Amino acid sequence: MADVTAPPLRPFPVAPPVVPDAMAASKPYVANEKMQEALGFPGSLVDDWHDRAISKMGELLGNYRSLRVYLDACVHCGACSDKCHYFLGTGDPKNMPVARQDLMRGVYRRHFTVAGRLFPKLVGATELTKDLLDDWYKYYNQCSECRRCSVFCPYGIDTAEVTMAAKEILDTVGYGQKYSNEIIGKVHRIGNNLGLPGPALEDTLLGLEEDTKEETGADVKFPLDQKGAEVLLVTPSADFFAEPHVESLIGYAKVFHQAGISWTLSSHASEAGNFGLFIGNYEQMRTIALRIREAALELGVKRIVVGECGHAWRVAYSFWNTLAGIGAGADDPFARLLQSQLDSRYRQPTHICELTWDLIERGALVLDAGANDHRIVTFHDSCNVARASRMGDTPGGQFEIPRAIVRAVSNRYVEMRPGTTREATFCCGGGGGLLTDELLDLRVKGALPRMESLREVADGQGVNFMATICAICKAQFTKVLPYYGFDMSMVGGVHQLVSTAIRLGAKS
């Protein structure tokens, strides 16, 4: 990391001037041969990359209506041009969602439209040169697939769909990204993103049991591979030992303990994260999701609950029913096999916040909000939860339920500025497979808009804790907060607050 600089906070949140090529040097490490081949991709850039890329693009255009419609429909109105946190933080025009899409749209026009074949210059059609392919690699790895642009586009064009298609094409020609592809390899080989093998996981959980016993005096269990448990908890592997993630894991365990719900983790599916989403590869995403199905069937659980992880909740909520038959309403044998095992009185899958909030509403938890009085709390909506999923039964439940929990377990809550929360929330700057050290400069700059709104409530209302429900947000903020003069321990999970407030009974 030669040059990692945080841009100055802006007095007024207006769009920065365009600075061409400001981030032209930013790119992640390329995946090596072993990582690529483990996922069935060519080991390095193939000789006929151009033809393979175009043919893959044609295949994706036939498989994804989103890609086809989005590449056609854009009118260059500019509504999205000042909505991306990476543009706001860098000023690089290729980080405007429309310009990012145009890197692919030009090639689409050239090869797949009449106008682009006949009048390439007129409609901005371009040939896919090696330089342009390099630009794809750089700038599609400067999109965190957060969907903020899609909120504001008059046609709902979602740049994430274009970015995912680009990453899929890049993988197909042997130009994959190290961070994401290495992690997917670990999931297949070991069972989770962090490469924590079963025995180590068991040790970690035993350690947590001892720590929690010492703290509370209660026999809070962290069960692993327990057949016949009511709930299978699938959580990001960072929850097992990263700070502040582990505090939330302790929080989930305390909630299950007090509510008397039997639960278990699975060593086979010890990871909620699904980086198949980030690289836009349906088969990878499906294979990774099938682990959850297999674990649920093997352990015979009645409910599947997902821990604090943004993109994992998107995949679980929006895609698991499609990919692995975890949900309801199936009329095919594959999905019915699992759906008949699951308890249909509960939402399948359930977010841990839905579970906790239901228990709070029923009065099943003993909470002392005063225990969090040393904290003035704000809530950061994570992009995938906010714009690609739901909680509860009504639209927007993904905003209300976590906030309701925070209010129930703490007394001092402050909202950040409207336009930076809920569906308009800013990405933390580290999502979409960009949470890697060589992209730190990009990540710091991309965090700018969130840091500005945090600065406002920190200075104005004394906020000293930003709660969130995403493992990537937690890891990203822990790293970038210091660049903006904040303490890295300011970020934590919603269930970290629950863990502090919950009263399990007198210490014995």
Place this chain on the structure above:
Amino acid sequence: MAAASVLFAALFYAATAVLVVGLALRIRLYAGTPAPLKIPTTPAPVTRGGVAWRLVREVALFESLFKASLWTWLFGWVFHAALALVLLRHLRYFVDPVPAFLAFVQPFGILAGFAMAGGLAGLWARRFLVDRVRYISTPSDHLMLALLLAIAGTGLAMKYLAGTDVVAVKSFFLGLLALDPQPLPSDALLYAHLALVAALMLVFPFSKLLHAPGLFFSPSRNQADDPRERRHLAPWAARLESDRKP
């Protein structure tokens, strides 16, 4: 009949055919391409009726654009609303007798001509004045605005500067509809106006004007938020399950 009349008759038949067939093919392509995953931008409606209402708001009010940029929304919405009124007003050239409703909208349609030109001018100004929009503008973006502005300009010029024989124009179009072409008044402004309109019809199915049908097929806008309640499976994705493990 003058050669120009024959030429324009042929041009409008061709332009109509290209517009209708081109759009139909495009819509068939969109409709036939599967959307394998549930990707509505949330919060999203949870029912089909809610989705229809979301689309109505997008089409009639440009709801998302309103949230994005007030200026772009103002110019864009004024232009589109005015264009709708202008098109409505022009229906009188295609029906005989003119129903009372169409007679009623005539004065509004004329005002809308100015609003349309104003909206277009505002949209075009952004392409020069806002550095971000300048960066993304292609020659075709400018040409499209020039074309629409020229259509509005020639139309307004015929109304206010050099009137044309509207009765003859109407009999020309009624003749086209009856497959019995009639002469078109010989008038340079009219020729320009009609040629530009035909050009617009011709480029429609091949250009960014596809945003009009595109909106209705945009999965982030037209899907209901019900993935936990209903299993959603595209045909090509279902085929992956033939080799599935239980």
